[in-house]
Amino acid sequence: MIARIIFLLIPMIILSDLYIERHCLRHRPHYTRLRRLVWWLPGFIILVYSLALTFCGKFIPDNINWIKAFLISLAILVVPKTVYAIVSSLGLLCRRFCHTKQKLWDVIGLLLGLVCMLTMLYGVIFGTRQLRVTRIELAFNDLPKAFDGMRIVLFSDAHVGSFNHGMERYLQRDVDTILAQHPDMICFVGDLQNTQPSELQPQKALLSKLAHQGIPMYSVLGNHDYSKYFYGDSVAKKACEEGIKKAERDMGWHLLLNEHAIYYSRDHRDSLVIAGEENCGDGKRFPDNSDIEKTLKGIGKKAFIILLQHDPKSWESRILPKSHAQLTLCGHTHGGQISLFGLRPTMFSYPDDYGLAEKAGHFLYVTCGIGGLAPIRIGVEPEIAVITLRTKK
Secondary structure: OHHHOHHHHHHHHHHHHHHHHHHHHOOOOOOOHHHHHHHHHHHHHHHHHHHHHHOOOOOOOOOOHHHHHHHHHHHHHHHHHHHHHHHHHHHHHHOOOOOOOHHHHHHHHHHHHHHHHHHHHHHHHOHHHOOEEEEEEEEEOOOOHHHOOOEEEEEOOOOHHHHOOOOHHHHHHHHHHHHHOOOOEEEEOOOOOOOOHHHHHHHHHHHHOOOOOOOOEEEOOOHHHOOOOOOOOHHHHHHHHHHHHHHHHHOOOEEOOOEEEEEEOOOOOOEEEEEEOOOOOOOOOOOOOOOHHHHHOOOOOOOOEEEEOOOOHHHHHHHHHHOOOOEEEEOOOHHHOEOEOOEOHHHHOOOOOOEEEEEOOEEEEEOOOOOOOOOOOEOOOOEEEEEEEEEOO
């Protein structure tokens, strides 16, 4: 995972330290060789740490605390210096065109760097430990009256491996919160693991509670539930993919792999369809095992369909053009995990990256999930969504 940012990280570390040394330190009379070594040492350590994570032989370490330590190190030693260097250098540039005091720019850079450091530390230490219950009520013309008031609890992107090694009580809280909503149905829309099913072993008993309370529990696979991020030969990759499927079924979850199930009302007079499509990706960065035609084969045109799909991009590209699914539930984006002034990084690559969307009476809800590979959340709290269905009168 660190490999994706290493080429940005290296210049951030080196150039910010170099700028501050030249701008603030080298002219001081007591800036000796020893002090210069002390100045450069933290950046060198972070650089070595980054390279070690990049070439550790795994997409992500088994213990997420290594990533937390990495992010905290960035927050304290890299981000504030980078922000200061950028603002200060802008001040030097502005002085060529207008009369401004460089000291003012330096103070602004210092304050902004401090704000960024504190914000990032909050996101790593506290942001991932929050939980929000989002409640949505949706009304449909064609929802059978027997399902008026039906309550669905949606969660996604658990990345259970990130809850091991000290975060177990937060996953326990999440499961308890789901059950406390007294749902008629629970839906999970992918990314149960980080890279391999062995991560689930310490949490299987806990996750099994979701299906052992007499509540129907439906799930689909996300991009992390295949072997894309598992380093091994073809045999090991195949075992990895089969392992996650077996784990979900062993927990009593109804895993839908390009297929659907019929959900009956209590009196068995009405029914609706729960369809689950495998991950829809580009086939390169994200696996593409989806098959909308196979998923919906045999479903009548008047059936009410709740479609589970991990990636929300498929809603406009495949689901709307090829189905009449009234409600689609997705995850994958994590809501960008960071939202500043209403702006999220995923907004620029996903038309519907978070929340509720509607087109011609068809609804999409994208949840930001409860976990993640990168243990940081700023302005996007982990979420459990409670969706109540209503029949329009």
